[in-house]
Amino acid sequence: MRRRTWLTSLTIYTALASIVFIFLLPVLMMVSGSLKPDARVLVDAGSVAGFIPTQMSTQNYQDVLTRVPFMRYLFNSTLITSTIVLCGLLVNSLAGYAFARLRWPGRDRLLLAVIALMIIPLEAIAVPLFYQVTLLGWRNTYLVQIVPFIANAFSIYLFYSFFLGLPKELEEAARIDGAGPLRIFFSIVVPNARPVFATVAILTFLTQWGSLLWPLMVTHSEAVRPLPLGIAAFYTLPPLQWGDIFAFGVMMVVPVLLVFILFQRWFVRGVATTGLKG
Amino acid sequence: MTNQLQRQDRIVARVFVLPALAGLLCFVLLPFALAVILSLTNLRLGSPLAIEFIGIEQYRRIFTDTAFLHALTNNMLFALIVVPLQTGLALSLALLINQPLRGMVVFRTLFFMPVVFPLSLVSVIWVLLLAPGAQGLFNNLLEFLSLGVWQSRDFLHDTAWALPAIALTSVWQGVGFQMVILLAALQSVPQELYEAASVDGANKRQQLLYITLPQLRNALVFVVLVTTILAFRLFDQVQIMTQGGPQYATTTVMYEAVNAAFASQQVAKAAAMTVVFFVIVLLLTLLQRQLLKQERVVE
Numbered sequence: 001m002r003r004r005t006w007l008t009s010l011t012i013y014t015a016l017a018s019i020v021f022i023f024l025l026p027v028l029m030m031v032s033g034s035l036k037p038d039a040r041v042l043v044d045a046g047s048v049a050g051f052i053p054t055q056m057s058t059q060n061y062q063d064v065l066t067r068v069p070f071m072r073y074l075f076n077s078t079l080i081t082s083t084i085v086l087c088g089l090l091v092n093s094l095a096g097y098a099f100a101r102l103r104w105p106g107r108d109r110l111l112l113a114v115i116a117l118m119i120i121p122l123e124a125i126a127v128p129l130f131y132q133v134t135l136l137g138w139r140n141t142y143l144v145q146i147v148p149f150i151a152n153a154f155s156i157y158l159f160y161s162f163f164l165g166l167p168k169e170l171e172e173a174a175r176i177d178g179a180g181p182l183r184i185f186f187s188i189v190v191p192n193a194r195p196v197f198a199t200v201a202i203l204t205f206l207t208q209w210g211s212l213l214w215p216l217m218v219t220h221s222e223a224v225r226p227l228p229l230g231i232a233a234f235y236t237l238p239p240l241q242w243g244d245i246f247a248f249g250v251m252m253v254v255p256v257l258l259v260f261i262l263f264q265r266w267f268v269r270g271v272a273t274t275g276l277k278g
Numbered sequence: 279m280t281n282q283l284q285r286q287d288r289i290v291a292r293v294f295v296l297p298a299l300a301g302l303l304c305f306v307l308l309p310f311a312l313a314v315i316l317s318l319t320n321l322r323l324g325s326p327l328a329i330e331f332i333g334i335e336q337y338r339r340i341f342t343d344t345a346f347l348h349a350l351t352n353n354m355l356f357a358l359i360v361v362p363l364q365t366g367l368a369l370s371l372a373l374l375i376n377q378p379l380r381g382m383v384v385f386r387t388l389f390f391m392p393v394v395f396p397l398s399l400v401s402v403i404w405v406l407l408l409a410p411g412a413q414g415l416f417n418n419l420l421e422f423l424s425l426g427v428w429q430s431r432d433f434l435h436d437t438a439w440a441l442p443a444i445a446l447t448s449v450w451q452g453v454g455f456q457m458v459i460l461l462a463a464l465q466s467v468p469q470e471l472y473e474a475a476s477v478d479g480a481n482k483r484q485q486l487l488y489i490t491l492p493q494l495r496n497a498l499v500f501v502v503l504v505t506t507i508l509a510f511r512l513f514d515q516v517q518i519m520t521q522g523g524p525q526y527a528t529t530t531v532m533y534e535a536v537n538a539a540f541a542s543q544q545v546a547k548a549a550a551m552t553v554v555f556f557v558i559v560l561l562l563t564l565l566q567r568q569l570l571k572q573e574r575v576v577e
Contacts, residue, residue, distance in 0.1 A: 009379055012374070012377055012379060013379070013381075015374070016374060016375070016385050019371075019374075020385060020388045020389065023388070023389065023450075024388060024391070025415075026392075026400075026403050026404065026407060026450065027391070027392075029403070029406070029407070029415075030403050042413050045406055045409070045413045045414070045415060046411075046412045046413050046414055046415055046417070046418040047415075047418060050415060091297045091298045091301065092298055094294040094295070094297070094298070095294060095295045095297075095298035095299065097294060098290075098291040098294035098295045099295070102287045102288075102290060102291040102294070103284065103287055103288075103291075104287060104288045104291035104292065105288070107291070110295070110299070114299075114302065117302055117306050117307065119559065119560065119563045120306055120310055120556065121507070121511060121559060123511050123513070123532050123535075123552065123555060124310065124313065124552050124553075124555055124556035124559065125305075125306060125309035125310050125313060125552070126532075126535070126536070126539075126552065127313060127316075127535055127539045127545060127548040127549050127551075127552050128308075128309040128310075128312035128313045128316055128545075128549055128552075129305065129309040130539055130540075130545075131312065131316065131321075131323075131539075131545050132308070132309060132312065134323065147301075147305070148301075148304075148305035149305075150297075150301055151297065151298045151299070151300070151301025151302045151305065151306075153302060153306065156298055175283075180286070180290070181286070181287065181290040181291075181294075182290065206393075206394060209396060210395075210396030210397055210398065210514075212396075212397065212398050212513070212514045212517065213513050213514065213517075213532070213536065216517070216536070217536060217539070217540055227396070227398075228396050228397075228398035228399075228514075229398075231396075231398050231399055231402055232398055232402075232517070232518055235402050235405075235518065242406060245402060246403075249399045249402065249403065252396065252399055253394075253395055253396070253399060256394045256395075256396075257391075257394065260391070260394045261387075264387055267390070267394070268386065268387075268390065268458050271390075271393070271455055271458045271459065272458055272459055272461075272462035
């Protein structure tokens with residue numbers, strides 16, 4: 001291979017840096033707008049000044065907290081998302097393990113059924129599901145936003161394929177020593193399967209944290225609504241104050257960004273695995 | 279002993295799969311069957327009429343419903359704009375980042391960042407970027423680039439521009455996702471292929487055309503079809519940026535379904551729309567399987 005000169009490297013870096021800069025302008029506008037007085041945001045928005053914090057103040061952040069129940073939305077989103085992620089990890093990993101390792105009648109046929117269910121997106125069943133939860137009297141609760149999303153066919157499939165690839169020897173040795181399947185699962189399989197747990201957790205978290213359609217259909221009071229509905233409502237709440245909206249946006253995205261930066265590698269790996277689907 | 283173990287296995291397996299299968303049965307399979315059944319009835323929430331089976335009447339209604347036909351066309355148009363744009367952009371970024379240079383992880387992270395932004399938030403930010411007059415960055419930029427020829431437009435209230443504007447918003451949010459998938463595929467192309475090609479005197483462009491792209495075929499098929507399916511799921515951006523307007527210009531199948539179920543309580547009609555949506559997703563998935571299978575046969 002020919003060695004690259006420093007000039008080509010410099011060109012690539014400059015090109016990438018400029019593309020990244022243009023690409024992230026909307027984020028810059030949000031962050032700097034959230035720190036400006038409302039009147040200033042609109043004056044600056046059409047020009048380069050929109051990306052520079054021309055006047056600094058935290059007034060917008062205080063406004064958000066007084067104008068809407070932001071903390072309530074944040075709490076709801078956190079509660080709903082974390083319950084789905086944690087219960088989902090348990091329920092789907094156990095199922096994935098039973099499909100990958102245990103022998104029981106009907107296993108292969110049920111596995112095919114689960115794989116077939118993977119192609120049904122929420123949108124295709126949202127309407128009858130809405131009708132179902134209306135009959136159950138579940139509307140406008142946390143329950144209706146959590147329970148339907150715990151069991152997930154794609155998560156089961158990801159666990160199943162990962163467990164298939166684990167070496168069997170450790171499990172067999174433990175079994176000869178008299179350990180039951182439950183103990184084998186928690187003390188041997190789970191510690192060796194951290195990557196798949198991280199992948200499933202992140203994919204579930206991303207989908208649920210941003211979910212708008214379902215909570216819009218089944219909730220109507222601020223007490224149980226999550227952040228995406230919060231920002232949709234705030235955006236239509238007069239007077240339209242962009243500084244406040246951007247402050248809301250920053251506060252809404254910071255928790256996700258923190259998780260993202262901490263687990264950056266897992267996020268990317270998780271998304272790359274979805275490429276294996278199908 | 280072995281028999282006892284096998285029996286234990288069977289019992290434990292049932293306990294392990296039960297919660298997941300029960301969940302899938304109640305919240306995926308049952309609603310899915312209900313969607314088909316309900317779409318054949320006249321069900322309306324709160325209606326005093328008894329539920330009746332009326333055959334394919336709802337399908338006849340939605341396929342003569344102006345709003346729904348607009349919605350279907352819009353989803354297809356949206357896919358036609360987003361799929362080539364997003365795939366092309368994602369591929370270019372992936373190729374650019376896949377360099378043996380330090381610090382590429384930083385760029386990958388930055389391009390991926392919008393993916394973790396909820397679509398609701400992204401939509402709100404882009405409403406301001408696309409605003410008319412002096413406040414709109416896009417309008418000002420176009421005016422500047424065209425040396426003043428460009429007349430400021432209200433993109434989101436313009437029947438010709440609203441859908442492309444939403445498409446641009448969606449591409450910005452989603453391109454990092456596709457980029458990461460293509461990058462992973464790029465990095466699994468065997469290095470020997472490139473070495474052999476440079477020994478044979480192939481230049482960079484030939485290597486791209488005859489090695490990289492064929493090796494990326496499966497990843498590209500996947501990305502294109504997933505993006506197409508996503509285009510048919512379009513809802514959040516429309517709900518926040520345009521509410522389907524102006525004059526049906528941005529309404530979508532999901533937007534119409536939610537409106538029918540929710541605003542006018544026409545559950546049966548909405549169910550018929552989601553069944554049509556599912557048939558489209560199913561056809562796209564089968565097409566993907568077929569394309570990937572062909573590849574395996576060729577190998």
